[in-house]
Amino acid sequence: MLASIGAALLALSAADDSLRLGSLDFHRCELSQPRSAVTTAAWCAEFRQPENRQQPQGRQIGFRLALIKSEAAHVQADPLVLLAGGPGQAATESWSQVAGALGPARRNRHVILLDQRGTGGSNALRCDADKGVVEAAQAQALDNAAARTAAQDCLKALQAKADPALYTTTEAVADLEALRQALGGVKFNLVGISYGTRVAQQYAQRHADGVRSLVLDGVAPNELVLGSEFARVLDDSLRARFAACSQEEACKARFGDVYKELYEFREQLQKQPLPVSLRDPLTFAPLSHALDADTFSGLVRLYAYAPETAALLPLAIHEAAAGNAAPLMGQASLITDDLGASLTSGMGLSVICAEDADLLAARPEDAGLILGGDFVASMQAQCAVWPRGTRPADFHQPFRSDLPTLLLSGEFDPVTPPRYGEQVAKNLSRARHLVAPGQGHNVMGRGCLPRLLGKFVDSLQTTELDAGCIASLGATPFFLDYNGASP
Known part of the structure; x- marks a missing residue:
């Protein structure tokens, strides 16, 4: 055969x-x-x-x-x-x-x-709550109560078929x-x-x-345990990439210490979100957003996935810190829209809730990192209402x-x-x-x-x-x- x-x-x-x-x-x-x-x-x-x-x-x-x-x-x-x-x-x-x-x-x-x-x-x-749940997992843009509500709404929409x-x-x-x-x-x-x-x-x-x-x-x-090291791994990646910028004369002269500016700008956003006006990159419709610290951290993470977008990070961070966050938000909207179209968040919850959620634990050392420690709390809030499958003992x-x-x-x-x-x-x-x-x-x-x-x-x-x-x-x-x- x-x-x-x-x-x-x-x-x-x-x-x-x-x-x-x-x-x-x-x-x-x-x-x-x-x-x-x-x-x-x-x-x-x-x-x-x-x-x-x-x-x-x-x-x-x-x-x-x-x-x-x-x-x-x-x-x-x-x-x-x-x-x-x-x-x-x-x-x-x-x-x-x-x-x-x-x-x-x-x-x-x-x-x-x-x-x-x-x-x-x-x-x-997949359900109407998909985009919200993706944001909760990827950008920590939702608080735990909202993440739990999004999971509940998604579950209600799926119960008739799965x-x-x-x-x-x-x-x-x-x-x-x-x-x-x-x-x-x-x-x-x-x-x-x-x-x-x-x-x-x-x-x-x-x-x-x-x-x-x-x-x-x-x-x-x-x-x-999926999600347990998201904050640490991202910080390690950013630190290494930005160190490469510091080793290039032109990049260092243009942006200085990018890693330092990253955290300084996030601290500013924690105190006061930045209003952002831009055009939708697909429809050219006018958009208005408030860039807060959590959204900024999530966007930085998305940019870090590919070398082409990671190469934009020093410029995007520098420009945003100077008050021009439209380029950062514009490019990011393309990435998040693609994520929402390709990721099926209900299935993602079924996997993580059965296989990882009960093993996730807060890491105090992550609180000061760019991604923070909110992912664990967000996933546990969603998994508290999501049906949990069986995990083999040797998984x-x-x-x-x-x-x-x-x-x-x-x-x-x-x-x-x-x-x-x-x-x-x-x-x-x-x-x-x-x-x-x-x-x-x-x-x-x-x-x-x-x-x-x-x-x-x-x-x-x-x-x-x-x-x-x-x-x-x-x-x-x-x-x-x-x-x-x-x-």
């Missing part, structure tokens, strides 16, 4: 519009993406699983399942499987962002995209194994991004016989394996720093951890990494993989003004 996927698709002609893989019938389809008219040609199949496996005759989840076909003459039987981030992102909606990064790896392999239960086209736990307690990582792992069996028992090459690295480790921990290789990009160790045990594994980290990642990758790698006998210089969160599409990823999946080599090319990567030069990056 392992060769049947390749054989079945090789037999297709341009006129064919269906194929059967294992017990699944695939038909040509188009994948859409949020906030875009662009679609991607794919093959889709019906795949259903009980919402509650203890009640197999009860409510069923209809999953969005798609296959991106390799055009190779001889296709390998073991497909790539994309595990999206978040928690709350959907694989089919994330595909367009990672297609280029997986180009070399998928030349001889097909890609399986299964929207995790509660996301995308798999009974998404039991949120059944939308955890553990349930998603069971769905993935059911899919593998439906495909005929193939082996998966798992590609996990951010939260998807948790899914990948949990799956491989329980179904090692179903895995050929692992790629973990933006690694979240099993031991990690937070270190992942130990002899499976070939490639781990990828960005030097300045503000949420999953390189030390997380090192933490996971030390328990893996066939692992290689690559740190991309100057980069942020999720790096597999950067520089030569797509080629290295492809070589790894083809050969399963780790120590023999020649990764010297990543040394040419580096941070985007800092913007000295809004005309572009410095030379």
Whole structure:
């Protein structure tokens, strides 16, 4: 059966519009993406699983399942499987962002995209409160009472179609194994991004016989309690990035001590929010906001994710401190709108409330950091009213394996720093951890990494993989003004 996927698709002609893989019938389809008219040609199949496996005759989840076909003459039987981030992102909606990064790896392999239960086209736990809950988690812009109310409103909107307690990582792992069996028992090459690295480790921990290789990009160790170190990791990232500015003569002359100005401006906003007038970057409609300390901290965090936006931070902070916060707010509105469209906050709550919330504890040392300690209180307020699923006793045990594994980290990642990758790698006998210089969160599409990823999946080599090319990567030069990056 392992060769049947390749054989079945090789037999297709341009006129064919269906194929059967294992017990699944695939038909040509188009994948859409949020906030875009662009679609991607794919093959889709019906795949259903009980919402509650203890009640197999009860409510069923209809999953969005798609296959991106390799055009190779001889296709390998073991497909790539994309595990999206978040928690709350959907694989089919994330595909367009990672297609280029997986180009070399998928030349001889097909890609399986299964929207995790509660996301995308798999009974998404999305409601009108989504944007508010995302803000509560990402920017601490809501107080705890408002966050709790947003969670209650979201729950009321979802109760008719879902039991949120059944939308955890553990349930998603069971769905993935059911899919593998439906495909005929193939082996998966798992590609996990951010939260998807948790899914990948949990799956491989329980179904090692179903895995050929692992790629973990933006690694979240099993031991990690999601949210417990957000403030510390962000501060470490910002301190390191701004130290790089201080080491560049032009950047230092233009902005001085950016890290110091960051905290001084936040202190000003704590005393007096700054009125901001700007034009909506999409509609050009006039907007008025009050930039307060919590919103500012959240915006800084969002900017820190990618090297291109991180390169704007010294300028954006400096301009805002001088009274011109419109550029900061304008760019940030694009980022937060995209987050609201891609993240399914109800599913995110189902994951965190079951797997992490009871282990979160206030860290007094975080109170003085740019992000502060409000995330813990906010999540606990929401989880107090959210249905809580079951967490296996060994869920937070270190992942130990002899499976070939490639781990990828960005030097300045503000949420999953390189030390997380090192933490996971030390328990893996066939692992290689690559740190991309100057980069942020999720790096597999950067520089030569797509080629290295492809070589790894083809050969399963780790120590023999020649990764010297990543040394040419580096941070985007800092913007000295809004005309572009410095030379």
